[in-house]
Amino acid sequence: MSRIRSRAKAFAAVALAAAMAVGCSAGSSSGPAAATGTQDSVDAALKAGGSITYWSWTPSAKDQVAAFEKEYPNVKVNYVNAGTNKDEYTKLQNAIKAGSGAPDVAQIEYYALPQFALTDALVDLNSYGFGSFEKDYSASTWAQVKNGNGVYGLPQDSGPMALFYNKEVFDKNAIAVPKTWEEYVAAAKKLHAADPTKYITSDTGDPGFALSMIWQAGGHPFGVDGRNVKVNFADAGTKKWTAMWDQLIQGKLLAPVKEWSDDWFRALGDGTISSLVTGAWMPGNFISSVPGGSGKWAVAPMPTYDGQQAVTAENGGSTQSVLKQSTNPALAAAFVRWLNHAGGVQPFIKSGGFPSTTADLTSPAFVDEAAPYFGGQKINQVLTQASKDVAPGWTYLPYQTYANSVFSDTAGKAYLNGTGLDAGLAAWQQSIVDYGNQQGFTVSAG
Numbered sequence: 455m456s457r458i459r460s461r462a463k464a465f466a467a468v469a470l471a472a473a474m475a476v477g478c479s480a481g482s483s484s485g486p487a488a489a490t491g492t493q494d495s496v497d498a499a500l501k502a503g504g505s506i507t508y509w510s511w512t513p514s515a516k517d518q519v520a521a522f523e524k525e526y527p528n529v530k531v532n533y534v535n536a537g538t539n540k541d542e543y544t545k546l547q548n549a550i551k552a553g554s555g556a557p558d559v560a561q562i563e564y565y566a567l568p569q570f571a572l573t574d575a576l577v578d579l580n581s582y583g584f585g586s587f588e589k590d591y592s593a594s595t596w597a598q599v600k601n602g603n604g605v606y607g608l609p610q611d612s613g614p615m616a617l618f619y620n621k622e623v624f625d626k627n628a629i630a631v632p633k634t635w636e637e638y639v640a641a642a643k644k645l646h647a648a649d650p651t652k653y654i655t656s657d658t659g660d661p662g663f664a665l666s667m668i669w670q671a672g673g674h675p676f677g678v679d680g681r682n683v684k685v686n687f688a689d690a691g692t693k694k695w696t697a698m699w700d701q702l703i704q705g706k707l708l709a710p711v712k713e714w715s716d717d718w719f720r721a722l723g724d725g726t727i728s729s730l731v732t733g734a735w736m737p738g739n740f741i742s743s744v745p746g747g748s749g750k751w752a753v754a755p756m757p758t759y760d761g762q763q764a765v766t767a768e769n770g771g772s773t774q775s776v777l778k779q780s781t782n783p784a785l786a787a788a789f790v791r792w793l794n795h796a797g798g799v800q801p802f803i804k805s806g807g808f809p810s811t812t813a814d815l816t817s818p819a820f821v822d823e824a825a826p827y828f829g830g831q832k833i834n835q836v837l838t839q840a841s842k843d844v845a846p847g848w849t850y851l852p853y854q855t856y857a858n859s860v861f862s863d864t865a866g867k868a869y870l871n872g873t874g875l876d877a878g879l880a881a882w883q884q885s886i887v888d889y890g891n892q893q894g895f896t897v898s899a900g
Contacts, residue, residue, distance in 0.1 A: 455497075458645070458777045459851045460523065463808070468608050470847070475873070476581075479890065482685045485811050491580060491581040491582050492583045492584045493582055493583045493584075493756070493791075495784045496582050496784050496785075496791060497788070498784070498789045498851075499782065499784035499785040499787075499839050500526060500529065500785065500788045502528075503526070503528030503529050503785075504528075504529060504530075504782050505529070505530040505531075505532065505786050505795060506530075506531055506532070506557075506559060506780070506782060506785055506786050506789060507531075507532040507534060507557040507558050507559070507780075507790065508531050508532065508533050508534065508557055508558065508559045508774075509534050509535075509536040509542055509545075509546070509557040509559070509561060510533070510535065510560070510561035510774070511535050511536075511537065511538045511539075511542065511561065512561060512610070512611075512738075512772065512805075512807065513738045513739065513741070513742040513743075513806065513819060514738065514801050514802045514803045514804070514805035514807055515535070515561075515809070516532055516533060517801045517804070517805060518793060518798045518801045518802060519531045519533045521797060522792055522793075522797065522798065525797055526792075527726030529785065529789075529833050529862065531789065536555065536557075538714065539563055539566070540547075540855070540858075540859070542560070542561070543566055543855065545778075546560055546570075546575075546833075547573075549779070550570075550575045550777075550779070553779070554636065554779065554848035555779075556575075556777045556779040556781065557777060557780075558776065558777060558778075558779075558781075558783070558786035558789075559774055559775065559776055559777070559780075559786045559787070559789055559790055560774070560775055560777060560812070561610070561772050561773075561774075562607065562663075562772065562773055562774075562775050562833050563770060563772045563856070564595075564598035564599070564770075564771045564772065564773065564850075564890070565662065565850050565854045565855070566854065566855045567598065567601070567606060567607065567773060567775070568601055568850070568852050568853075568854070569853060569854070569855050569856075570606070570775065571601040571604060571606045571714075571851075572601075572781075574778065575779075576606045576607070576776065576777065576778065577606075577775070577776040577777070577778055577786075577787065578604040578605060578606065578774045578784050579606065579607070579608070579776065579787060579790070580603070580604065580605050582784070582787045583606055584608060584787070584791065585605050587608060587795055589669065589809075589812075590795065590811055590812060590813065591608075591609045591811060591812060592609075592612060592810050592811075592812055592815065593812050594612065594768065594811075595609035595612045596609060598771065598773070599773045603846075606681055606773070606775050607763055607773030607774055607775040607776075607790065608639075608773060608774065608790055608791065608793070608794040608795055609768075609771070609773055609794060609810035609811075610773055610774060610793065610794050610802065610809075610810065610840060611733075611734075611735045611771050611772060611802070611807050611808050611810055612646060612734065612735075612768065612771045612810045613680045613733025613734055613735050613769040613770040613771040613808070614733065614734050614766050614767075614768060614769050614808075614837060614840035614841040614843070614844050615666060615670065615731060615732060615733055615734075615756045615766045615767050615768070615769050615840065615845060616734060616753050616754065616755060616766070616787075616836055616837055616840050617631070617632070617729060617730075617731055617753065617754045617755065617756050617757060618729060618730045618731075618732060618736055618740075618751055618752075618753055619631060619728060619729040619730075619751065619752055619753075619754065620722075620725050620727075620728040620729065620747065620750050620751055621751065621752040621829070622725065622726040622750040623652060623725045623750075624641075624728065624729075627644065627645050627648050627649065627652075629644060629645060632727035632757050633757055633758070633760065634757050634758060634760070634761040635698045635757050635758070635759055636698075637757065637761075638654065638757045639698065639702060639707075639846035641654055642654035642655075642702055642705070642707040643705065643707065644810065644814055645728060645812065646669055646707050646875075649891060651668070651726060651895060652726060652728055653707060653708060653709035653726065653727055653728065653758065654702070654708075654728055654729055655702075655706060655709065655727055655728070655729050655730060655731065656708055656709035656710070656711045656713060656718065656721070656727050657684065657699075657702070657703075657708050657709060657711065657713075657869070658708075658711070658712050658713060658866075658869055658870075659865065659866035659869040659870075660713055660861075661858040661860065661861035661865070662769060662770065663731075663732075663769065663856070664695075664861070664865065665850075666698065666733075666767045666768065666769040667695045667731075667767070668687075668691060668692045668695050669764055669767035669768070669848050670695075670756065670765060670767040670845060671691040671692070671694040671695040671698075671759065672688075672690065672694065673689050673690070673692035673694070674686075674689060674691065674847065674848070674849070675687050675689065675692060675829060676849045676850060676851050676884075677849065678849050678850075678852060679897050681850065681894065681896055682895070682896050682897075683852070683890055683891075683895050683896065683897040683898075684689065684897070684898050684899075684900070685851075685883050685886050685887055685897060685898075685899055686883070686899065686900050687876075687879035687880060687883045688876070688879075688880070688900070692879065693760060693787060693876065695875075696874070696875035696876050696879065698759075699721050699875060700868075700874055700875055703868065703869060703872060703875070704872050704874075706872070708869075709721060709726060710728050711726070711727065717864025719743045719744055720746075721745045722740070722747055723744045723745065723746030724746060724814035725750070731756055731757075732769055732770075732817045733768065733769035733770040733808070734808035734837040734840060734841070735770055735771065735773065735806075735807060735808045736806075737791060737806035737807075737808070737825065737827065737828070737833065738805045738806025738807050739806070740806065740827055741805065741806045742805070742806070742828050742870075747827075748826075748827050749827070749828075749829050750829075751827070752828055752831055752833075752836065753828060753831065753833040753834060753836045753876070754836065755839070755840065755843075756840065760834075764839070764843040764861045765841045765843055765845050766840045766844055766845070767844060767845055767848070768789075768844055768848070771792075773790075774789075774790045774793050774794060776790060782848065791824065794810075794811075795811075798812060799811055800855065802818065806827075806844065808834075808837060815838055815841060816838075819855050820834055820838075821835055821838050822834070822835065851886065852895070853889070853890060853895075854894065856889060857882075857886045857889075859884075860882070860885050860886075860889075861882060863885070864878060864881035864884075864885050865878035865879050865881065865882040866883070883899055884899070887899050
């Protein structure tokens with residue numbers, strides 16, 4: 455864990471230093487004039503053919519590449535799984551720093567995209583006329599691929615949050631699906647008391663999850679106006695979440711299993727972990743990595759604090775971007791266009807991915823499709839409704855990847871020691887403020 459954390463820190467430091475060097479800013483409402491262009495060069499590159507390299511960890515990647523090469527046999531796509539999220543980002547940043555070795559196309563999560571755009575490592579896809587695709591995506595995901603006036607990818611998926619739960623375990627222990635967080639905490643206590651080998655969920659300190667939970671609770675810890683940044687982890691929404699989640703941490707009701715580890719996938723399959731509150735992209739991971747859970751899991755709306763008005767948040771979601779190191783950026787852009795605006799969307803959905811394309815989010819064929827893994831439940835009815843219930847107005851930091859890399863050193867201590875999350879978040883806040891000011895932002899607390 456410490457090895458990964460230190461690598462992430464190195465990546466973040468390099469990213470921000472480079473960003474300052476090129477004099478860019480993130481989160482600004484103003485910026486350079488939007489590039490203009492047409493898709494003619496993209497079409498020409500597809501016709502000419504060639505070879506490109508693609509880094510991704512999405513479960514659908516292999517099938518998508520195979521489908522693309524079948525449709526365009528004169529194009530070879532060298533697919534590489536360079537690791538999941540920050541493992542890939544570290545390798546990517548090292549290649550950017552070295553000036554060679556980066557792929558033509560890379561999967562990048564929305565929260566991390568601003569830092570790569572800041573370093574001038576990505577191609578502005580306005581130069582190929584991709585800005586005209588805005589109408590074809592949900593507003594929240596399109597906003598995530600923009601930085602200033604630049605468009606640095608086409609949205610692949612979105613992550614409105616829902617409650618994934620092991621129906622078999624819930625039924626065996628007479629636990630009703632919780633509609634409120636109070637009921638969720640009560641369910642955690644009841645389940646662990648009935649069977650000490652079972653836990654309602656796991657959380658060893660994931661910054662992305664913590665921020666999503668604060669988002670759903672109505673917190674707004676980050677304010678960004680160009681280079682001016684405010685950080686406040688003491689607002690009412692944040693404290694609403696910490697008061698609820700502290701009960702699970704201090705009650706030792708969370709499975710001590712690191713997320714995304716082999717043990718974590720096994721625990722999802724054997725019922726040790728009986729629920730997840732996570733993004734709508736999770737079904738693909740269940741299908742590919744939790745075969746033992748097939749037929750046992752179900753999906754319900756995310757619990758709320760009042761049990762009345764539905765409200766959720768986004769968690770995760772990725773785009774595909776073209777790297778400036780690409781020797782054939784037009785062909786790379788053509789692959790991105792195919793992935794997320796043409797033939798690649800259906801293989802992504804088929805693998806359990808949750809799309810960002812409005813045509814699919816409103817299609818009865820998608821919304822009403824029965825999911826065999828989930829016992830035939832029409833889970834997209836829950837998930838597409840969740841996409842409509844996302845609380846508006848959320849903002850990430852322009853150096854979120856760095857901030858996430860130091861979460862375990864600060865807020866993470868609350869998970870290790872069973873101490874209060876408020877104190878941990880205060881330490882995280884100070885670290886974020888100090889680092890941002892060191893990197894040339896004007897960052898204040900509160």
